[in-house]
Amino acid sequence: MDAPTTLNPSDLAAFYRTALLEDVMPFWMRHGLDREQGGFLTALGRDGTVIDTDKSIWVQGRGAWMFATLFNTVEAKQEWLDAARSGIEFIRRHGAREDGKLYFTVTREGRPLRMRRYVFSESFAAIANAAYAKATGDARAAADAQKFFATYLDYSFKPGRMEPKVDPQTRPMMGIGPHMMGIATAQELRLHLGDIAVGERTCSQWIDWSIAQVERYFLKPEHEALMEVVGPAGEVIDHFDGRTLNPGHALEAAWFIMHEGKLRGDQKLVRLGLTILDWMWRRGWDEEYGGIFYFRDLRGLPVQEYWHDMKFWWPHCEAIIATQLAWSLTGDARYAAWHRQVHDWSFAHFPDREMGEWYGYLHRDGRVSVQSKGNMWKGPFHLPRMLWYCWRLAEESAKGAP
Amino acid sequence: MDAPTTLNPSDLAAFYRTALLEDVMPFWMRHGLDREQGGFLTALGRDGTVIDTDKSIWVQGRGAWMFATLFNTVEAKQEWLDAARSGIEFIRRHGAREDGKLYFTVTREGRPLRMRRYVFSESFAAIANAAYAKATGDARAAADAQKFFATYLDYSFKPGRMEPKVDPQTRPMMGIGPHMMGIATAQELRLHLGDIAVGERTCSQWIDWSIAQVERYFLKPEHEALMEVVGPAGEVIDHFDGRTLNPGHALEAAWFIMHEGKLRGDQKLVRLGLTILDWMWRRGWDEEYGGIFYFRDLRGLPVQEYWHDMKFWWPHCEAIIATQLAWSLTGDARYAAWHRQVHDWSFAHFPDREMGEWYGYLHRDGRVSVQSKGNMWKGPFHLPRMLWYCWRLAEESAKGAP
Numbered sequence: 132m133d134a135p136t137t138l139n140p141s142d143l144a145a146f147y148r149t150a151l152l153e154d155v156m157p158f159w160m161r162h163g164l165d166r167e168q169g170g171f172l173t174a175l176g177r178d179g180t181v182i183d184t185d186k187s188i189w190v191q192g193r194g195a196w197m198f199a200t201l202f203n204t205v206e207a208k209q210e211w212l213d214a215a216r217s218g219i220e221f222i223r224r225h226g227a228r229e230d231g232k233l234y235f236t237v238t239r240e241g242r243p244l245r246m247r248r249y250v251f252s253e254s255f256a257a258i259a260n261a262a263y264a265k266a267t268g269d270a271r272a273a274a275d276a277q278k279f280f281a282t283y284l285d286y287s288f289k290p291g292r293m294e295p296k297v298d299p300q301t302r303p304m305m306g307i308g309p310h311m312m313g314i315a316t317a318q319e320l321r322l323h324l325g326d327i328a329v330g331e332r333t334c335s336q337w338i339d340w341s342i343a344q345v346e347r348y349f350l351k352p353e354h355e356a357l358m359e360v361v362g363p364a365g366e367v368i369d370h371f372d373g374r375t376l377n378p379g380h381a382l383e384a385a386w387f388i389m390h391e392g393k394l395r396g397d398q399k400l401v402r403l404g405l406t407i408l409d410w411m412w413r414r415g416w417d418e419e420y421g422g423i424f425y426f427r428d429l430r431g432l433p434v435q436e437y438w439h440d441m442k443f444w445w446p447h448c449e450a451i452i453a454t455q456l457a458w459s460l461t462g463d464a465r466y467a468a469w470h471r472q473v474h475d476w477s478f479a480h481f482p483d484r485e486m487g488e489w490y491g492y493l494h495r496d497g498r499v500s501v502q503s504k505g506n507m508w509k510g511p512f513h514l515p516r517m518l519w520y521c522w523r524l525a526e527e528s529a530k531g532a533p
Numbered sequence: 534m535d536a537p538t539t540l541n542p543s544d545l546a547a548f549y550r551t552a553l554l555e556d557v558m559p560f561w562m563r564h565g566l567d568r569e570q571g572g573f574l575t576a577l578g579r580d581g582t583v584i585d586t587d588k589s590i591w592v593q594g595r596g597a598w599m600f601a602t603l604f605n606t607v608e609a610k611q612e613w614l615d616a617a618r619s620g621i622e623f624i625r626r627h628g629a630r631e632d633g634k635l636y637f638t639v640t641r642e643g644r645p646l647r648m649r650r651y652v653f654s655e656s657f658a659a660i661a662n663a664a665y666a667k668a669t670g671d672a673r674a675a676a677d678a679q680k681f682f683a684t685y686l687d688y689s690f691k692p693g694r695m696e697p698k699v700d701p702q703t704r705p706m707m708g709i710g711p712h713m714m715g716i717a718t719a720q721e722l723r724l725h726l727g728d729i730a731v732g733e734r735t736c737s738q739w740i741d742w743s744i745a746q747v748e749r750y751f752l753k754p755e756h757e758a759l760m761e762v763v764g765p766a767g768e769v770i771d772h773f774d775g776r777t778l779n780p781g782h783a784l785e786a787a788w789f790i791m792h793e794g795k796l797r798g799d800q801k802l803v804r805l806g807l808t809i810l811d812w813m814w815r816r817g818w819d820e821e822y823g824g825i826f827y828f829r830d831l832r833g834l835p836v837q838e839y840w841h842d843m844k845f846w847w848p849h850c851e852a853i854i855a856t857q858l859a860w861s862l863t864g865d866a867r868y869a870a871w872h873r874q875v876h877d878w879s880f881a882h883f884p885d886r887e888m889g890e891w892y893g894y895l896h897r898d899g900r901v902s903v904q905s906k907g908n909m910w911k912g913p914f915h916l917p918r919m920l921w922y923c924w925r926l927a928e929e930s931a932k933g934a935p
Contacts, residue, residue: 174773174837176834176835177835182773182834182835183772183773183837184772185772185773237703238703238704242700242702242703243700243702243703244699244700244703244704245698245699245700246700296647297646297647298644298645298646298647298648300644300645301639301640301644301645301646302640302646370585370586370587371576371584371585371587371908432578432584432905433578433579433584433903433904433905434903435576435585435903435905435908435909437840437843437845437893437894437902437903438839438840438843438902439902439903440902441839441840443839491839492839494896494897495896500839500840500841500842501835501836501837501839501841502835503834503835503837506773506837507837
């Protein structure tokens with residue numbers, strides 16, 4: 132996976148396609164499928180050896196979505212459909228507590244380990260089921276996608292439904308995460324199931340609502356920043372948590388919004404996404420060592436998290452998508468340069484050229500911190516999603532090019 | 534704070550004393566007291582500027598213990614007693630929820646922010662009140678010390694009292710932390726209040742019981758390791774959490790146990806502490822860059838925590854104490870060499886020679902990761918406790934020397 136020497140869209144498309152289909156997905160097909168108990172095993176050592184058999188429900192949904200998406204958009208390969216089904220069926224059999232809320236982790240055979248307050252297992256299960264319903268016509272998958280999204284919306288946005296971490300009487304806070312994931316989940320449901328209603332809004336209306344909330348409460352022109360958490364009227368909370376910016380997260384939000392603008396032909400949405408990209412690229416890019424910092428403080432004060440300056444795989448995947456999408460939507464040379472910059476840094480530091488896939492966690496200067504290829508968070512998702520999205524985008528640009 | 538050039542106990546004593554009384558405590562006196570609202574403010578930037586006004590209840594107890602201990606053992610300085618009282622009174626006024634359980638964090642003025650499952654706020658409040666009762670004869674402090682320790686024991690050891698993180702039906706686990714902190718808390722209560730009964734055991738009996746549990750369930754001769762968590766019969770849990778070793782934590786346990794052996798003249802306890810030190814020093818010392826790794830995997834597999842190789846201030850403080858105590862108890866040159874090794878590395882990398890105190894969080898190679906001097910965990914505790922303990926121990930060695 133060496134970086135291409137030109138920014139020619141056809142070369143880029145071929146590069147991303149090759150990395151996806153000849154390196155990354157084969158790694159997960161070879162090592163990440165539990166052929167005995169079903170579902171995905173993603174706690175893998177450098178060479179793909181399973182180093183922990185516990186299963187992440189996030190990863191079951193993310194993996195099933197990725198395999199179903201490749202089946203739907205690249206080629207109707209039986210092994211991809213089987214892998215998607217394996218994740219879907221594992222969630223059906225073992226994912227949920229009696230009340231329907233999904234676990235965070237379970238054992239290899241599916242016995243409950245951890246339940247968490249929040250509902251990201253549900254958002255990933257929703258997109259997995261939506262893509263799987265499209266692939267198979269399976270009615271239960273279509274129904275489950277809606278059911279999981281309804282649970283996600285309920286816990287994320289109904290006041291008092293989720294137990295808060297910080298006393299809401301003393302310091303009411305709201306996070307951008309639920310809006311961001313709500314946008315991406317609604318986009319996937321709409322793509323596969325049509326613009327259906329879930330709860331009191333259609334998918335497009337949920338997207339409108341969350342983007343409006345992001346713009347109204349989390350976007351701070353006076354700071355040129357997108358906040359992670361704010362007070363109930365969008366107040367900046369001038370404490371560690373309130374000041375902590377997550378540039379990778381913001382760049383992911385930026386491309387979700389640009390993608391929506393592109394689908395609708397809505398330049399206002401595209402400009403909003405570009406604004407977030409512009410501000411958070413400047414906040415996140417490490418001018419000294421290259422790469423995207425994990426956390427930054429709004430006022431440049433010390434960040435509480437001691438590992439704030441590490442370089443994780445996923446913010447780089449999101450930055451590669453955001454910059455390429457911005458470039459394709461605007462033709463602006465600045466975005467081409469940023470795309471090249473983060474692409475080159477990422478492909479110079481994250482890939483394991485000997486054993487395949489990417490390392491997940493690098494020190495600030497790009498040295499590998501952890502040799503493993505996956506864990507309860509890192510599985511077949513951010514990296515293959517980026518390669519798949521950027522391949523298709525580059526191909527589109529190549530076709531549209533004069 | 535340059536390292537002394539010899540291992541002469543008198544020089545060491547003077548070195549630690551100077552660092553404690555002329556650098557570290559003045560830093561906290563100058564910057565860490567909330568002269569308006571009471572208690573300690575410990576989220577301080579490099580120069581001591583307050584960067585977050587939220588207050589940690591752990592730190593209120595730890596700080597009050599440290600100031601009261603200096604008052605009790607070094608000099609009856611009014612400003613130290615006042616600082617201790619300020620922490621004690623802040624906990625009295627604002628520390629507890631209605632049911633008496635202490636918060637983890639509150640606002641500057643004491644409004645509740647976070648409650649956590651576990652009860653380390655209680656263990657620190659217990660030692661603070663015990664030392665403050667000794668300093669003042671205050672009856673409420675003596676009663677509170679017992680009350681907080683009783684709550685600590687109840688939540689830590691009564692089955693089902695603390696909500697477990699991992700489903701106990703699927704994977705019952707027990708941690709070493711409650712035993713370790715139980716030993717240190719019981720030692721402080723006994724020192725100041727006598728060998729009183731708290732719940733069904735006296736302080737000495739709680740110490741005996743916890744040391745017996747550590748030896749029986751957590752110490753693994755076949756691996757030459759002290760585990761952090763094990764199954765209910767001491768089984769190694771071969772998953773990420775179960776395999777994760779915390780050498781700094783183990784070295785702290787080692788010196789708590791050696792200290793008990795020294796007090797009682799019990800060579801069996803001293804040998805147990807030395808065994809833990811021997812094994813966990815080898816597990817923890819970084820042969821390449823020096824310093825003590827934060828986490829290690831029992832089987833040498835990748836650790837799940839991506840910041841596993843960072844060098845934190847507190848494991849180094851604990852290692853300095855453990856090696857010096859082992860040296861003073863055995864006269865073994867190996868422990869003198871280890872003490873010198875970790876002392877030199879620590880004093881070469883952690884101190885801020887310009888603004889005082891220590892940085893808390895270094896990268897593996899010793900470069901500073903976070904410029905701040907404190908936060909909700911780092912306050913006037915591990916570093917001054919080490920300087921205080923090692924000063925007195927070196928002085929004792931100097932006096933006992935031929």
